[in-house]
Amino acid sequence: MAAKRIPTIVKKIIAEATDVHAKIRRKSKPQMKLPIRSLSNVKYRPKTGYFQLLGKNKVRTLTVGTVKTFAQTLKMLAMSKDLVETGRHSTKREAYYQAYNWAEASFVAQEESDTVMDDVEAMLGVNREQMNFRADEHGGEVAGELIVIDRDRRTGKPIEIDCTAFGSGAYSVPTVVEELKFKTSAKFILAVETKGMFERLVEEDFYDKYHCILVSMGGVPSRACRRFIRRLADDKKLPVYVFTDGDPYGYFNIYRTLKVGSGNAAHLNEYLCVPQARFLGVSPQDIIDYDLPTHPLKDVDIKRANDAMKNDPFIRHYKVWQKAIEKMLKMGVRVEQQALAKHGLEFVATKYLPEKLKQINSFLP
Amino acid sequence: MAAKRIPTIVKKIIAEATDVHAKIRRKSKPQMKLPIRSLSNVKYRPKTGYFQLLGKNKVRTLTVGTVKTFAQTLKMLAMSKDLVETGRHSTKREAYYQAYNWAEASFVAQEESDTVMDDVEAMLGVNREQMNFRADEHGGEVAGELIVIDRDRRTGKPIEIDCTAFGSGAYSVPTVVEELKFKTSAKFILAVETKGMFERLVEEDFYDKYHCILVSMGGVPSRACRRFIRRLADDKKLPVYVFTDGDPYGYFNIYRTLKVGSGNAAHLNEYLCVPQARFLGVSPQDIIDYDLPTHPLKDVDIKRANDAMKNDPFIRHYKVWQKAIEKMLKMGVRVEQQALAKHGLEFVATKYLPEKLKQINSFLP
Numbered sequence: 001m002a003a004k005r006i007p008t009i010v011k012k013i014i015a016e017a018t019d020v021h022a023k024i025r026r027k028s029k030p031q032m033k034l035p036i037r038s039l040s041n042v043k044y045r046p047k048t049g050y051f052q053l054l055g056k057n058k059v060r061t062l063t064v065g066t067v068k069t070f071a072q073t074l075k076m077l078a079m080s081k082d083l084v085e086t087g088r089h090s091t092k093r094e095a096y097y098q099a100y101n102w103a104e105a106s107f108v109a110q111e112e113s114d115t116v117m118d119d120v121e122a123m124l125g126v127n128r129e130q131m132n133f134r135a136d137e138h139g140g141e142v143a144g145e146l147i148v149i150d151r152d153r154r155t156g157k158p159i160e161i162d163c164t165a166f167g168s169g170a171y172s173v174p175t176v177v178e179e180l181k182f183k184t185s186a187k188f189i190l191a192v193e194t195k196g197m198f199e200r201l202v203e204e205d206f207y208d209k210y211h212c213i214l215v216s217m218g219g220v221p222s223r224a225c226r227r228f229i230r231r232l233a234d235d236k237k238l239p240v241y242v243f244t245d246g247d248p249y250g251y252f253n254i255y256r257t258l259k260v261g262s263g264n265a266a267h268l269n270e271y272l273c274v275p276q277a278r279f280l281g282v283s284p285q286d287i288i289d290y291d292l293p294t295h296p297l298k299d300v301d302i303k304r305a306n307d308a309m310k311n312d313p314f315i316r317h318y319k320v321w322q323k324a325i326e327k328m329l330k331m332g333v334r335v336e337q338q339a340l341a342k343h344g345l346e347f348v349a350t351k352y353l354p355e356k357l358k359q360i361n362s363f364l365p
Numbered sequence: 366m367a368a369k370r371i372p373t374i375v376k377k378i379i380a381e382a383t384d385v386h387a388k389i390r391r392k393s394k395p396q397m398k399l400p401i402r403s404l405s406n407v408k409y410r411p412k413t414g415y416f417q418l419l420g421k422n423k424v425r426t427l428t429v430g431t432v433k434t435f436a437q438t439l440k441m442l443a444m445s446k447d448l449v450e451t452g453r454h455s456t457k458r459e460a461y462y463q464a465y466n467w468a469e470a471s472f473v474a475q476e477e478s479d480t481v482m483d484d485v486e487a488m489l490g491v492n493r494e495q496m497n498f499r500a501d502e503h504g505g506e507v508a509g510e511l512i513v514i515d516r517d518r519r520t521g522k523p524i525e526i527d528c529t530a531f532g533s534g535a536y537s538v539p540t541v542v543e544e545l546k547f548k549t550s551a552k553f554i555l556a557v558e559t560k561g562m563f564e565r566l567v568e569e570d571f572y573d574k575y576h577c578i579l580v581s582m583g584g585v586p587s588r589a590c591r592r593f594i595r596r597l598a599d600d601k602k603l604p605v606y607v608f609t610d611g612d613p614y615g616y617f618n619i620y621r622t623l624k625v626g627s628g629n630a631a632h633l634n635e636y637l638c639v640p641q642a643r644f645l646g647v648s649p650q651d652i653i654d655y656d657l658p659t660h661p662l663k664d665v666d667i668k669r670a671n672d673a674m675k676n677d678p679f680i681r682h683y684k685v686w687q688k689a690i691e692k693m694l695k696m697g698v699r700v701e702q703q704a705l706a707k708h709g710l711e712f713v714a715t716k717y718l719p720e721k722l723k724q725i726n727s728f729l730p
Contacts (some may be wrong), residue, residue: 088568094706100658101707136561138503138583141537150532154570159532167515167524170538172506175564196456196501199540203453205519218503292486293465341459342466 012124013081032060035122044313049275050260071105072116083132091136127271129176139173140225141216144207149181151328175224193244197337204349211279220253226272246282246303247334279364284327287335294333375488378446389443399488399658409678414640415625436470437481446694448497454499490661492636494541505582506588514546542588558609562702569714585618591637611647612699613669638671644729649692652700659698
């Protein structure tokens with residue numbers, strides 16, 4: 001067999017371990033350096049387009065008090081190396097149970113092993129999927145003008161998955177998307193909040209008529225879904241338009257998370273967020289323009305909106321977002337994307353989206 | 366164009382409407398008959414294998430007091446007829462918004478329109494998916510030795526979807542599966558609780574080695590997921606084995622719902638439940654046999670288990686289930702399916718499942 005290329009992640013792990021080993025041989029205290037993971041160590045950088053770490057680190061030195069965590073961190077690195085080398089992936093839950101055999105270094109609860117995994121992730125400056133760890137979550141669904149190139153595990157050969165060939169079904173995105181490649185002639189990606197709206201657009205042949213790729217996020221997009229959109233958009237230089245309910249949950253929990261990431265996982269935003277995303281709708285202005293039925297804002301909606309106006313670095317950066325939120329608060333209502341069905345089931349596909357797509361410059365940033 | 370076959374559901378709707386129309390012409394009061402939807406009108410029938418209606422009906426007569434609901438029910442029937450004839454589907458949310466144009470018959474809230482949809486469903490004795498209504502939910506994922514035959518909406522031609530050809534991804538089941546057809550040489554269906562375990566088995570080439578179809582339910586299976594498994598199992602005469610966590614949630618909320626359905630939707634169990642399902646594991650006995658790490662039962666687990674022993678007609682019917690639950694309560698612990706990873710990531714695929722599959726007769730009913 002030809003000499004195999006050592007994956008970057010394995011090189012990083014070996015470098016960390018070699019450093020610790022060398023220090024021990026020199027009888028000095030080994031150290032591990034980890035970025036501090038909190039909002040205090042985060043800044044919104046409009047240029048790169050997401051929350052970024054400010055660079056404050058904590059240093060973990062091997063002492064009597066840290067010996068268990070230190071050992072766990074090294075064991076977790078070893079587990080990751082093993083996974084990458086065997087081509088396997090492990091969920092967080094599985095990692096926790098595998099660690100049952102670490103004797104004194106085993107974990108008391110899964111929260112403990114999750115924290116160590118987060119530490120390792122931040123330490124190496126990668127997302128855990130690159131270390132062959134994965135979350136146990138739904139990765140989103142895809143239909144449209146896209147061919148995903150994956151690998152057949154049995155033969156090792158590339159396989160092409162044609163996302164126009166699923167009929168009324170869809171391609172379900174795996175939890176780890178690092179190795180996927182893409183072929184497409186689509187003009188944009190349309191990320192949709194609900195499965196119901198996704199299936200509406202599939203049923204209306206929307207992706208055919210407008211040459212796009214539809215992604216169903218199923219509420220707040222999972223890591224895999226965000227990473228999938230990001231990799232696809234980067235690789236194929238595609239714009240990303242986001243279509244959610246017109247309420248604080250759609251604006252902040254879904255859109256904001258997709259675009260710039262979140263504060264407590266800032267070390268990952270580099271990989272997981274989609275800075276090229278723009279907000280298509282449903283906007284507060286759409287309620288007026290399209291005469292849409294609404295529901296009154298709930299107390300929690302109002303609180304969430306006021307919080308964002310005050311504290312969210314992303315909203316505070318964009319005047320147009322502040323104006324949109326102010327308009328929503330003044331109108332006192334929220335709107336669901338399905339409200340467009342008032343004008344007929346096909347309205348969203350034949351009128352609303354086509355009209356919006358003619359004025360992309362008016363999308364919220 | 367050749368004369369089109371009138372779909373059964375449209376015939377049923379026309380029959381209902383004709384009846385109402387004739388009564389009005391005769392100047393007598395039109396009536397609609399609906400089965401009572403509650404546990405008091407339900408029985409567990411081991412022979413058919415699911416909760417069934419006892420046959421008590423309520424009769425809705427057109428009066429001043431019922432005129433609005435009466436009108437809404439007829440309009441809902443008309444909407445369904447229109448959907449079936451145009452080949453469109455409508456979510457419950459979309460149906461609610463379409464009804465904004467029903468003037469005095471429009472709904473005040475979505476709960477109202479959902480209730481009328483449930484009424485119509487029970488009245489016609491069909492599941493709402495047959496009326497081209499659909500829920501806005503995730504339909505489950507599939508990988509393995511199965512070809513799904515769907516229809517290309519643009520050309521109307523059948524398309525074959527090969528569920529072995531998605532690499533690390535999967536086929537995402539649409540919310541309406543009524544028209545799907547299947548080709549398979551698989552020996553059984555394995556329905557799995559978590560996406561993580563599903564991906565583990567895909568990664569271990571399990572479906573290849575054991576000639577099966579893997580379905581990820583993602584927790585409590587959605588209507589679409591249940592209906593998909595049921596139609597596939599009926600059509601291809603396949604046994605269905607279920608693999609969940611070993612806790613009351615896995616036993617009752619997931620397995621029991623999949624197999625016999627639930628009480629408050631008894632008029633649907635005929636279509637949605639999977640009577641051929643059998644419980645593979647993880648069972649309380651497996652904890653001992655495979656030396657698995659556990660967690661203590663939570664109070665809510667204990668309450669749920671005691672409730673089921675006392676009130677659940679399904680559990681009360683099966684001594685072996687009662688014994689299993691008693692064993693769990695006595696041991697005081699629950700177990701996650703990922704606990705098998707203690708013996709190595711591949712253990713579930715190379716040892717646990719193969720051993721269990723050799724003694725299918727010992728599966729819980």
